Amino acid sequence: MREIQLLALLCIVMASVLFDLQDGRIPNSIVATGFLLGGTYQLFTEGILGMLIFLGGAFLPLVLFGAFYYFRMIGAGDVKLLCVVGSFLGPSGCFSCIIAAILFGGVISLALMARRHSLNERLVCFSAYVSRCSRAGKWESYLAGTEKEARLCFSVPVLMGILYYVGGII
Secondary structure (H helix, E strand, C coil), X not given: CHHHXXXXXXXXXXXXXXXXXXHCCCCHHHHHHHHHHHXXXXXXXXXXXXXXXXXXXXXHHHHHHHHHHHCCCCCHHHHHHHHHXXXXXXXXXXXXXXXXXXXXXXXXXXXXXXXXXXXXXXXXXXXXXXXXXXXXXXXXXXXXXXXXXXXXXXXHHHHHHHHHHHCCCC
16 A cells, blocks of 8 residues: 555656746646545545644644745745645655755755856855845845746755655665
8 A cells, every 4th residue: 555655646746846847836736636645545544543644744844844935945836745745654754755855955956056156156145135134124035036047946856855765766
């Protein structure tokens, strides 16, 4: 039964990656399908307890990434995708995937900055953002005014985190 769970999750996440890379967004229909499949899986395998696992896993990314979304440092689709991961894997599995995704995302970001020779530019951009927000006394979107090539589709590190979690990478 676990194979079905992981296969369904991988299909949802791979579809999300394709849309994210192509359109820069993850459709809500994919997220809704993921929640439906994750909830159904938890209900059939764990019964009523499965609904608690479903809810705990689905809400964990909201708690962990709420501030990052508030400051527009991560997209809503990425947070919703992580919530879908949590609905399938529960809180502990979701947390493991989140840690792996953050590490993979960091490695990818560093590699992209090294390739583009833009590390100094990104550090200056972040420093200017912090300075603007502190001077103005209010927040603004971190990604506002950021060129598209400087953005990272976080769905890719999420996929890599899931593959690492299931033993498909390293």
